[in-house]
Amino acid sequence: MHTLNIALNHNFQGGGLFYVKPPSDQEEETYDDRPDIPLRYKNYNWLNTVERKNTSDIVFPMMEEGDVLIHNFTVWHAVAPIEVGVRYSFVLFYDMDNPAIQSDFESYEEVKGGGGDDDDDDYVIPVTFYHEIENVEIDLAFLDKSAEDDDEWLLMIEEKMPPFVKVELDSYEGHIFHALISGTDEIVSTYVVRDDQQLYTIELKDDVINNDEF
Numbered sequence: 001m002h003t004l005n006i007a008l009n010h011n012f013q014g015g016g017l018f019y020v021k022p023p024s025d026q027e028e029e030t031y032d033d034r035p036d037i038p039l040r041y042k043n044y045n046w047l048n049t050v051e052r053k054n055t056s057d058i059v060f061p062m063m064e065e066g067d068v069l070i071h072n073f074t075v076w077h078a079v080a081p082i083e084v085g086v087r088y089s090f091v092l093f094y095d096m097d098n099p100a101i102q103s104d105f106e107s108y109e110e111v112k113g114g115g116g117d118d119d120d121d122d123y124v125i126p127v128t129f130y131h132e133i134e135n136v137e138i139d140l141a142f143l144d145k146s147a148e149d150d151d152e153w154l155l156m157i158e159e160k161m162p163p164f165v166k167v168e169l170d171s172y173e174g175h176i177f178h179a180l181i182s183g184t185d186e187i188v189s190t191y192v193v194r195d196d197q198q199l200y201t202i203e204l205k206d207d208v209i210n211n212d213e214f
Contacts, residue, residue: 001073006090007063014052014083017069018060020076034074041076050080127193129158129167129177131202137162137182138202142175154178161202 005017022035040046041057052060060080061069071077079087131138138161141154158167160182171177171193179188179202191200 001093001095003071003073004092004094005069006092007065007067008088008090009086010063010065012082012085012087015080015087016052016060017063017077017079017089018050018052018058019071020078021057021059022076034076037076047078048081050078052080052083124170125173125193125195126198127169127171128199129161129169129179129191129202130165130199131161131179132163133202133204134163136204138188139180139182140167141178141180143178145176 020037020041022037038057050058054060063069129140139156140158140161141156144153144155157169157177161167173193173195175193177191177193177200179191180186181188188204189202
């Protein structure tokens with residue numbers, strides 16, 4: 001999981017995003033791949049006393065209005081108390097196990113060929129979507145179930161897929177895709193990515209074929 005933080009103002013005193021430096025001599029691995037930090041930094045009593053100044057343990061990045069910071073979940077961070085004014089920021093979260101982000105996948109060929117981590121099932125699978133439905137354009141969407149509130153979101157991957165044209169992308173086993181009639185919420189078919197299948201041919205369901213629109 002990654003965080004993108006955009007500063008919307010800087011006319012306040014105190015406060016601000018800061019990072020906690022992990023010990024440089026840490027050798028043991030942690031259960032979630034995050035470096036460990038001293039226990040005293042993991043409570044609100046300490047956080048509420050933090051002043052906006054760099055120390056040997058914490059760093060306040062300089063952020064002017066419009067500046068952007070990106071870090072992943074392994075970076076310990078927090079926001080110090082505001083002394084004067086109001087701090088505004090725009091924060092986005094995204095993960096790298098998402099077919100909408102195609103640039104950070106571990107190679108399927110590398111893992112299958114023995115070059116990756118043999119204990120890691122989350123290797124990339126190259127998949128291809130294709131349809132031969134004439135006079136119909138298809139929207140391909142990824143069903144995102146990663147939201148903390150258990151909501152499901154459709155992320156558009158490819159819009160207005162014409163017939164006889166292949167759409168190739170990287171995904172992971174278990175990812176779910178919906179094929180929809182372009183510009184509508186009418187689901188044509190649903191596909192779950194499997195390790196043993198890389199080509200998915202989109203076909204209309206009977207109830208869609210019999211619809212008077214088609």
